[in-house]
Amino acid sequence: MKRQRKPIIVLIVLMFMFVAVISGCGTPGASNNSSSPSASGETGSKEKITLRMTIWGSPEEVAAYKFAIQRFEEKFPNIKVELQHIAADYDTKLTTMVAGNDVPDIAMMESGTIAYPLAEQGKFYNLQEFLDKDPFINVDSLVPNIMYSLEPGNVIGIGPGPESFGLFYNEDIFKEAGIAPPPSKLSEAWTWDEFVDVAKKLTVDKNGKTADDPDFDPKNIKQYGVSASTWWGVYSNFIYSNGGDFVSADGKKFALNEPAAVDALQKMSDLINVYHVSPSPVQAKNIPATNIALQTKKVAMAIDGQWATAGLAQSKFNFNVGVLPVLKDPVTTVVCGMFSMFKSTKHPQEAWELLKALIDPEASIEMITSGTWMPSYKNWYTEPDMLAKWTENLDARPSGYKDAIVDVILTKGHQTPTGYVKNFNKIMDVVNPALDKVWLGQQTAQEAMDAVAAKAQAQVQGRRDIK
16 A cells, blocks of 8 residues: 555645646736746747837836836846837837838837838737747737737737726715715616716806706806816727727728717717816816816816826825716726837747736836736736735725726726727828817717718728728
8 A cells, every 4th residue: 555655645746736837827927937928938049139129108117118128138138128218209200210120129009000000011920929829828818908900810919008997086075065976886887867967966166056056157167077088088988888889890881970979979078068067178278187187176077097096196185986987888998008029020039028028017016006007917807816916005096996997997898999990090080170079069979970971981991800
């Protein structure tokens, strides 16, 4: 029996070791370096090489990139990374560099303005080929909607910091008004009518009358119920929630003049022009950034990206976040920049390892905990210990954050239209002037969208998420 037990014990020990290794490999971005995708220590070569990358961004973002590069160089001592920060006019300068064959190995990209034009010229590697072979990272390990594809199966970029939208608010205003704050759970989300009713009660003129009072003076508003930007990133949430889109499902037809999209756009306009609970684009010029507007009680609520939590945390007042109001189905638009790899790189495997290091949440943990970004790896949302790292005991993470932001981006995220609508910027060049008339109350959404439908249709070139 003893002779038989020894092999069994050895086998059990080996099994534990195997499980430990597998567990580490399956935990992208964990604090243990052995489990990080960028910590494999394996590249295509050990020769001394230099990679060059370009970025834009704030000093805080640049610091995060430098930290990621430092970690990467420590793991791959044969690789030197040259970071080129282009502070202004990024697209023009990078385009000029590419035209002059002065091309970086990796570059930060904005999808609509520069990434797709360069991708259509065949400038980028298909990152799907790397994802298919990499043992540490794959499509399922990433947060949905942070990959950008030229067409299905041809990934041209991966976002390092996804962002979604929420309904931020000043808790003191709600307490003083005796009104229940916005719910944070999807199951309790306000309908649009409930949202408007609350916004009316919290919109106050100089005489103290609220917007649901017959004597309310809309020309002398002291506090708006809500601040809602007229940027497509904001109103896209409600177009999608209402079942609408920018183009039809087959990519052949302009769809902002269809009933679902028109209804959502009109509802946004009505906040300004019918209910007077949100500032017009002209009035908004006198409204400060979300953190100051809420802190100084110029607005009670603000529809904004989760990145607003960074400024809100610094403003030191009682703020919180609720889930967006729902028209038909809860949806949040997921927006982010991306990192792309140029085909001209002489070191594609090393560049891929650098790209993985750049999207590793551990590398940008200060950006994430300060409120600016969210992690790119799904397990940072689903594993309690990793979720706690960036959502608990932090000024930038109020009590409603997990329900209103974290849960929603994983389960109800929708890709940004710049990621799947071909020729998006050209379409919006036609649409935006027409929408200005809607926001100013000069035309209905239906009239404005019908008026430019033919011109917009001429710019429709299909969708990238279908072949």
